[in-house]
Amino acid sequence: MSAFRTSGPARFGQYLALVAYLVFLAFPFLWLISTAFKPAVELGSPHPTWIPRAPTLDNFRQAFDEQPLLRAAGNSLLAALAAALVAVLVATPMAYVLARHRSRLTAAATGWVVVSQAFPFVLLIIPLFLVLKNLHLVNSLAGLTAVYVVWSLPFALWMLTGYVRAVPVELEEAAAVDGAGRLRVLVSVTAPLLGPGIVATALFAFITAWNEFFFALVLLKTPEKQTLPVVLTHFLGAEGVADLGPLAAAAFLATLPSLVVFAVIQRRITGGMLAGAVKS
Amino acid sequence: MSATTADRRSARRRTPAGAPGAGRPRPSPGSGPFHSPWFLVLPALLPILLLSVGPILYGIALAFTDAQSGRTQATGWIGALNFRDLLHDTLFWDSFRIGLVWAVGVTVPQFLLALGLALLLDQKLRLRWLARALAIVPWAMPEVVVGIMWRLVYNPDAGILNETLRDLGLGEDRVWLGGLATALPAVLVVGVWAGMPQTTVALLAGLQNTPRELHEAAALDGAGAWQRFRTVTWPALRPVALAISALNLIWNFNSFALVYVLTGGGPGGRTRLPMLFAYEEAFRYGQFGYAAAMGCVMVAVISVLLALYLVGRLKGDEDR
Numbered sequence: 001m002s003a004f005r006t007s008g009p010a011r012f013g014q015y016l017a018l019v020a021y022l023v024f025l026a027f028p029f030l031w032l033i034s035t036a037f038k039p040a041v042e043l044g045s046p047h048p049t050w051i052p053r054a055p056t057l058d059n060f061r062q063a064f065d066e067q068p069l070l071r072a073a074g075n076s077l078l079a080a081l082a083a084a085l086v087a088v089l090v091a092t093p094m095a096y097v098l099a100r101h102r103s104r105l106t107a108a109a110t111g112w113v114v115v116s117q118a119f120p121f122v123l124l125i126i127p128l129f130l131v132l133k134n135l136h137l138v139n140s141l142a143g144l145t146a147v148y149v150v151w152s153l154p155f156a157l158w159m160l161t162g163y164v165r166a167v168p169v170e171l172e173e174a175a176a177v178d179g180a181g182r183l184r185v186l187v188s189v190t191a192p193l194l195g196p197g198i199v200a201t202a203l204f205a206f207i208t209a210w211n212e213f214f215f216a217l218v219l220l221k222t223p224e225k226q227t228l229p230v231v232l233t234h235f236l237g238a239e240g241v242a243d244l245g246p247l248a249a250a251a252f253l254a255t256l257p258s259l260v261v262f263a264v265i266q267r268r269i270t271g272g273m274l275a276g277a278v279k280s
Numbered sequence: 281m282s283a284t285t286a287d288r289r290s291a292r293r294r295t296p297a298g299a300p301g302a303g304r305p306r307p308s309p310g311s312g313p314f315h316s317p318w319f320l321v322l323p324a325l326l327p328i329l330l331l332s333v334g335p336i337l338y339g340i341a342l343a344f345t346d347a348q349s350g351r352t353q354a355t356g357w358i359g360a361l362n363f364r365d366l367l368h369d370t371l372f373w374d375s376f377r378i379g380l381v382w383a384v385g386v387t388v389p390q391f392l393l394a395l396g397l398a399l400l401l402d403q404k405l406r407l408r409w410l411a412r413a414l415a416i417v418p419w420a421m422p423e424v425v426v427g428i429m430w431r432l433v434y435n436p437d438a439g440i441l442n443e444t445l446r447d448l449g450l451g452e453d454r455v456w457l458g459g460l461a462t463a464l465p466a467v468l469v470v471g472v473w474a475g476m477p478q479t480t481v482a483l484l485a486g487l488q489n490t491p492r493e494l495h496e497a498a499a500l501d502g503a504g505a506w507q508r509f510r511t512v513t514w515p516a517l518r519p520v521a522l523a524i525s526a527l528n529l530i531w532n533f534n535s536f537a538l539v540y541v542l543t544g545g546g547p548g549g550r551t552r553l554p555m556l557f558a559y560e561e562a563f564r565y566g567q568f569g570y571a572a573a574m575g576c577v578m579v580a581v582i583s584v585l586l587a588l589y590l591v592g593r594l595k596g597d598e599d600r
Contacts, residue, residue, distance in 0.1 A: 010505075014400060014403060014405060015405065015406075015407070017396065017400055018400050018405055018407055018408075018411060019407070021393075021396075021397050021400070021411060022407065022410060022411055022414060024473070025411070025414040025415065025417065025418065025473075025476075025477070026414055026417075027433075027440070028429045028430055028432075028433050028473070029417050029429065031429070031432055031433050031440045032425075032428075032429040032432060035432050035438075043438055044438070045438075046437060047443060047446075048438050048439070048440060048443050050440070089323070090323035090324040090327065091324050093320035093321070093323060093324070094320060094321045094323070094324035094325065096320060097317040097320050097321050101317055103317075105317075105321065112328070112333070114586075115586075116332065117527065117530075118527075118530045118534075118582050118585075118586055119336070119534075119579070119582075120533075120534045120554075120555060120558075120575055120578040120579060120582065121534065121536075121555075122555055122558040122559060122562065122571060122574070122575045122578070123336060123339040123340070123572060123575030123576065123578070123579060124332070124335055124336055124339060125562075126339055126342060126562050126568050126571060126572050126575070127334075127335035127336075127338035127339040127342060127572075128331065128335045129563075130338075130347075130568070131335065131338075146327070146331055147331065149327060149331075150327050150328060150331040150332045153324060153327070153328060153332075157324070182317070182319075182320065183319070183320070186320065207420065210422070211420075211421070211422035211423065211424075212422075213422065213423060213424050213536075213537040213540075214536050214537060214559075217540075218559075218563055228422075229422050229423075229424040229425075229537075232422075232424050232425065232428060233424060233540075233541060235428075236428075236431075236541070244432060244435065244438055247428060247432070248428075248429075248432055251424075251425045251428040251429060254422060254424075254425055255420070255421050255422065255425050258420040258421060258422065259416065259417065259420050259421075261420075262416055262419065262420030263413075263416055263420075266416055266419075266481075
């Protein structure tokens, strides 16, 4: 891009636009942080300020008092970890087959991946709710985890298939010549090279489950079982009247894990997403 | 790790050196009990069939029944009765219309803003790293938190939006999310904000695949910025732009959490997206069959969108 000169005024315009974007992206998040650290007096003031005059951690303490945040975070962590682990375990062999074989199965699987991205979940959740209810898995994290596994599979398959394709097929062929079976080839040759890709996929599945709301809202009935996003909505109260400080504090805390993980894997996800949307 | 290195080394040794396309025709991985790829596919295929494909078919079947929660009589087939009722359900069509307005009203501005930001981030600008870092924030946040955050911004008394408008002398306090006229535009802004980073990153990746020499050649020929965009950038970006817009359109039509947290569908149903409507019908009023029929109608609409996208993509491939 530096091949051609950009004139001074044009450059100035570019920076102006960039700053405008930065403000638009940042201001709600900064306001959330500001609100989280404000004492109740300032929150009640008719003229709110950006910087809290007397910053406090009271909101955080109050948030933990009002709602079972720790337990909810524990539930979220459990469901998300289990979902990520199982999703990667079952998706890796399938992704391997999808990447290495062209057949009607791979065509069908690819088609399903596209369709599942577009599916309105309400048509899925009603029968799932009925089935899980009959299995006594409504209001259980096991039932929710199962749903999360299937829900994150399309994207996991997409990402992993791309990573498998990047492994030189010659390595596998050499092992096959030596008489290794398919499973052997996968476990001892391909899988070790997939390490970083598998980790990125697992982290993505983890974040997806950690952030998920709709399935959790429908499937988890009692506060002891509910995940963090569902418990966060309890702060909003029945009539939408909210205790702003604790609400902001809890929301801020709920975001931190996602932000950290996402910062780590952001580049890899973009690649996987594009490969899926454009190339397949 | 040592085993892997050994494998790799032995693999290299056994591949005839310097022979292009060595190893072809490919020897199929050896025989044995695990020869069939089905063995490897099964662990993923079973949950997909049991928890995704199966329930979807079941869901479509439910649309033709009078299934309700807490019903004492057995559920029965009622044919297309749900769909006939749906046809006359003005509330549903209201929500359907809102869903389309929302999908287009979020996707289009989101795309234009994201395109602008992507073009900026493709330049060598000083604050580029900050913009990239910030772009992660809305993307990584749980939708529930995005909704909560914007409720704090829109809050009539303690929100920053009204305070800023007061400071600028721009009118009295507005109840943004509670006002009949302002609710939908207010949630649209949040939708744009929440989805913009993802679109930006996708477009940016597309931009960076554009051959640089083409830009330079066009610049040498004296093409202006707009001409370069039209003749070089856009043709290369088109497939990505089309794909991400089609997906955004569909995702937005299906969205739930954001608006559920922001307004709950109110005021007076002004922001009641189809998913919110179907959710209430199914899990507040227990009308499983009727809600499933709504889901089917949504699927039909989305299929049309998906078909348009696929046709567009095929046409794009032919053009090249």
